[in-house]
Amino acid sequence: MACAGRSRPGHAAILGAVTTKTYFIRTFGCQMNEHDSERAAGVLQTMGYRPADTIDTADLVLFNTCAIRENADNKLYGQLSQLKPLKLSDPSKTVVVGGCLAQKDQEGLAEQAPWVDVVYGTHNMGRLPELLSQADSAELPVVEILEHTEMFPSALPARRDVVHHAWVSISIGCDNTCTFCIVPALRGPEKSRKLGDIVSEVRSLVADGVTEVSLLGQNVNSYGRDLVRAGLSDATGRRNRTMFAELLYALGEVDGLERLRFTSPHPKDFTSDVFAAMRDVPAVCEQLHLPLQSGSDRVLKAMQRSYRARRYLDLVTEARETIPGVAISTDIIVGFPGETEEDFAQTLAVTETAAFDSAFTFEYSKRPGTAAADMPDQVDPAVVSERYQRLATLTRALSRHANERQVGTVQQLLLEGPSKTDPTRLSGRTRTNRLVHVPDVGGFEPGQLVTARLTDAASHYLLGEVTDAEVSDPVGAPAPARVA
Ligand code: SAH
Ligand code: SF4
Ligand code: F3S
Numbered sequence: 001m002a003c004a005g006r007s008r009p010g011h012a013a014i015l016g017a018v019t020t021k022t023y024f025i026r027t028f029g030c031q032m033n034e035h036d037s038e039r040a041a042g043v044l045q046t047m048g049y050r051p052a053d054t055i056d057t058a059d060l061v062l063f064n065t066c067a068i069r070e071n072a073d074n075k076l077y078g079q080l081s082q083l084k085p086l087k088l089s090d091p092s093k094t095v096v097v098g099g100c101l102a103q104k105d106q107e108g109l110a111e112q113a114p115w116v117d118v119v120y121g122t123h124n125m126g127r128l129p130e131l132l133s134q135a136d137s138a139e140l141p142v143v144e145i146l147e148h149t150e151m152f153p154s155a156l157p158a159r160r161d162v163v164h165h166a167w168v169s170i171s172i173g174c175d176n177t178c179t180f181c182i183v184p185a186l187r188g189p190e191k192s193r194k195l196g197d198i199v200s201e202v203r204s205l206v207a208d209g210v211t212e213v214s215l216l217g218q219n220v221n222s223y224g225r226d227l228v229r230a231g232l233s234d235a236t237g238r239r240n241r242t243m244f245a246e247l248l249y250a251l252g253e254v255d256g257l258e259r260l261r262f263t264s265p266h267p268k269d270f271t272s273d274v275f276a277a278m279r280d281v282p283a284v285c286e287q288l289h290l291p292l293q294s295g296s297d298r299v300l301k302a303m304q305r306s307y308r309a310r311r312y313l314d315l316v317t318e319a320r321e322t323i324p325g326v327a328i329s330t331d332i333i334v335g336f337p338g339e340t341e342e343d344f345a346q347t348l349a350v351t352e353t354a355a356f357d358s359a360f361t362f363e364y365s366k367r368p369g370t371a372a373a374d375m376p377d378q379v380d381p382a383v384v385s386e387r388y389q390r391l392a393t394l395t396r397a398l399s400r401h402a403n404e405r406q407v408g409t410v411q412q413l414l415l416e417g418p419s420k421t422d423p424t425r426l427s428g429r430t431r432t433n434r435l436v437h438v439p440d441v442g443g444f445e446p447g448q449l450v451t452a453r454l455t456d457a458a459s460h461y462l463l464g465e466v467t468d469a470e471v472s473d474p475v476g477a478p479a480p481a482r483v484a
Pocket of ligand 3 (some may be wrong): 032
């Protein structure tokens with residue numbers, strides 16, 4: 001179907017000139033996508049676009065999409081149909097869909113929403129100006145999906161909303177074959193950035209006022225293996241250290257970087273040198289996100305997650321012993337094909353033993369094209385939902401318990417801004433990434449580091465008050481006992 005009156009702002013002209021148009025980006029999915037949206041915003045701003053306050057008033061609306069679970073797909077299609085009347089009543093509005101779901105559905109997306117102007121994938125955000133320009137004269141949506149990344153997205157300009165925090169990608173793609181996961185099909189094989197390029201980016205971010213950096217990769221602790229294989233590694237450090245540990249030590253040398261975090265490591269690739277770096281590099285925060293996925297060895301095997309529950313718990317023990325006060329969070333999937341009540345009981349048992357500080361729990365979602373989608377014994381949705389509730393009850397109780405353990409301690413907080421629910425309070429994060437609200441007594445700036453005494457705990461946040469008392473010794477959950 002051709003779309004009526006595709007009269008748009010004349011992007012061909014914008015390629016070389018400045019526009020007064022505005023944009024609004026809605027991001028779905030993970031931190032990687034949040035970061036990609038900063039790049040998309042950077043590209044649009046280079047074209048002269050300015051941010052709009054609302055989706056309704058924006059001249060250009062960009063959906064940066066996710067396809068990890070079916071509800072991510074549904075959300076996007078729901079929002080697109082909400083936007084349709086607006087677009088049809090104002091054809092000069094430009095609608096762009098990019099990212100993972102666009103990569104997955106390609107032409108199918110343009111067929112379902114033929115009034116969309118541009119569809120691009122996970123490998124070609126840098127082509128946005130050309131695609132917008134092509135859309136000016138096109139009758140049908142301009143769809144460009146590439147199979148491989150030509151340019152590291154980090155080479156594109158970024159527009160960050162927050163002054164003190166920045167995401168930094170250390171690798172893109174994933175070489176793993178987790179049978180439930182669609183990411184490798186959408187983001188391609190793992191490609192690492194050069195260590196020197198990452199360090200330079202962090203240095204320039206810090207020079208720009210950033211004090212906290214979160215390193216991003218689908219599997220951060222296999223960082224650099226591809227570079228070593230290709231003889232392209234620029235790590236100058238010691239033998240026997242993984243490239244990821246090297247990177248943490250190298251970034252620890254950047255003056256002015258107060259906090260360094262990373263997500264996600266894979267348990268199969270976790271090595272002791274990374275725990276040592278977390279202990280030795282003062283900027284690396286006492287926080288570890290370590291996806292478990294399942295506590296059952298049978299299910300882990302079917303998921304092709306090549307560690308077992310015992311190995312996972314040994315990593316938790318090592319983390320808790322090496323890094324005092326470390327907070328450990330995880331991802332868990334409930335209802336993977338073939339999961340029995342006994343398998344699920346093992347997930348509950350490992351969760352309890354690991355005493356997670358927080359957990360992201362998901363109902364298994366069948367992703368066509370993944371190996372698990374064709375497995376027999378898909379679990380009845382009612383059973384999945386009932387197990388999900390039981391796991392959520394446990395993880396909520398563990399989070400509350402972990403937070404209660406912090407009450408009475410004095411900790412460093414990085415202030416983020418006014419609390420979203422109570423304007424008389426400011427919200428900040430501890431080094432362990434716990435959300436803390438303190439009374440706003442005036443004179444504080446987002447990004448400022450203060451010390452706070454923690455006074456009350458709930459499952460997802462703590463309350464506290466700013467103090468000039470000394471920071472306390474860290475308190476964490478006890479390490480699970482080692483089994484010989
Ligand atoms: N690379 C990261 C994960 C990215 S996806 C890692 O390995 O840690 C984030 C989380 O989504 C995964 O850890 C997993 O728990 C969940 N997830 C991925 N595919 C899923 C699916 N098909 N159904 C339900 N949850 C899924
Ligand atoms: Fe998906 Fe597994 Fe890769 Fe994570 S490690 S992105 S879960 S395939
Ligand atoms: Fe992230 Fe979703 Fe893509 S979780 S990598 S945006 S499929």
